[in-house]
Amino acid sequence: MTTPTTTPAPYRSALHPARAGFGRLLRAEWTKFWTVRAWLLVLAVAAVVTVVICQLGASGSTTGGGPPIVIGPGGEVVNDAFRFTHRPLTGDGTITVRVTGLKSTDGESLEPWAKAGIIVKSSLKPGSAYAAVVATPGHGVRMQWNFTHDTAGPSSDPAEAPQWLRLKRLGGKLTGYASVDGQNWTRLGEVGVAGLGRTVQVGLLLGTPDHQVVQRSFGSTSERSGRSSVTGTFDHLTLQGASTDTGWTSTDIGAPDPNAQNAPPNTTQVSATGTYTLTGKGDIAPEENSPDTVQMGFQGVFVGLLFMVALGTLFVTTEYKRGLIRTTFTATPSRLKVLAAKTTVIAAITFATGLPATAIGYTLAQRALRSNGFKPPEFPDLSLLENPSLRAVVGSAVLLSLVAVLALALGVVLRNSAGAIAAVVVLVILPQILSFAFPLPAAQWLLRVTPAAAFAIQQGKTYYPQVQHTCLPESGCYPLSPYNGLAVLAAYVLAALLLAAWTVRRRDA
Incomplete structure (x- = not known):
């Protein structure tokens, strides 16, 4: 068993x-x-x-041992050097202009971020607060303020078609507009810019970044940089608001470039028909080479x-x-x-x-x-x-x-x-x-x-x-x-x- x-x-x-x-x-x-x-x-x-x-x-x-630096409103290092045709504006006001052309003075192609437009700037001191509406050849119309801020507008090239620009100040607020005919306006945006006093400088700005060429091959890098210069044409320039001056003054914002002896001089010419022709160089933007x-x-x-x-x-x-x-x-x-x-x-x-x-x-x-x-x-x-x-x-x-x-x-x-x-x-x-x-x-x-x-x-x-x-x-x-x-x-x-x-x-x- x-x-x-x-x-x-x-x-x-x-x-x-x-x-x-x-x-x-x-x-x-x-x-x-x-x-x-x-x-x-x-x-x-x-x-x-x-x-x-x-x-x-x-x-x-x-x-x-480098060149003097410019500090922007936010404490960052910036570039603030451009041709400025300006008048003082006390209180609120509106500036309007038509950008009719932008070309390089040396025959080379334009830098994509070359700028021709209007600006409201707290003073002529480099690094001071501002707001601007600009036309660029590579990135259309932009509204920019205090160096680090940027808003895109219509994709229009001032070298090919005229572009109307408008900048309106109301207290501490600035509003940008763009138009292709001067009648129908596109609102770009409204921004608050701290540091603007009761009297500010308003007018035309013109500038272009340096022309840089970087070549890389196996094991070597070469970089060439040259100061570019551009010519911009403007007409239908109007300023509404209280101003202590009856005429426009031209100033080069920023220190002169020691390497630009052979570049065309910065100039502003005004024709009998009210066309403004500015030739200038420099840029108003953040500095990124440090x-x-x-x-x-x-x-x-x-x-x-x-x-x-x-x-x-x-x-x-x-x-x-x-x-x-x-x-x-x-x-x-x-x-x-x-x-x-x-x-x-x-x-x-x-x-x-x-x-x-x-x-x-x-x-x-x-x-x-x-x-x-x-x-x-x-x-x-x-x-x-x-x-x-x-x-x-x-x-x-x-x-x-x-x-x-x-x-x-x-x-x-x-x-x-x-x-x-x-x-x-x-x-x-x-x-x-x-x-x-x-x-x-x-x-x-x-x-x-x-x-x-x-x-x-x-x-x-x-x-x-x-x-x-x-x-x-x-x-x-x-x-x-x-x-x-x-x-x-x-x-x-x-x-x-x-x-x-x-x-x-x-x-x-």
């Missing part, structure tokens, strides 16, 4: 499997990391190297990145190499949970290390830059807790963390330390290096479509759309905005994690 046997019921934990299981996994992966002394050493070296290189890089940069002192404070991040890549890779490939991953998967059959736990741990550790390292390195770098001449008012003295400093510091720590996760994901896919490290270097670091040597279109393409776009998070300068500038990678300028650049890296990390999840479920341990 066979005695029946009773199969014992399998053990089931009383704890919630999702919560307790993942929590135990996190503790296990955390313990794995902190018990490997070599990894702790690499982490410490990464932090120290980041801080030291940030300070050393900033210590080697100096400035000084160095980016925020970005200059993060040179150590580029080197510290290499250590984070090594950590992210070794955190997973070491287990594959020694066969310990089988033990991990036996203890936790849900492989996706294991991947999630490893990702969480490496992301948290690298971010927690990178944040104080970048903060300390940036602070020391800014101190070194200020001692080398990068001082206010030309270069702002930004607190660590205000943007763009705060955004750049936290963003750099996020960058380090994301790259470590990218290395971990590729380590899962390739299961080889050298291969994963090489792949991350090719994706993140190599495009940054090549962008310094490639022709500009290729360099900017690389910094748009590769994870190296994430370095844009370190940009501190604002690049305004109403200023034509050449975005050079070696100057710390990136084609994408800071957050969009970081998003490119995040997209690569997400794709790599999805590939790692697919791989870890399909392959044997």
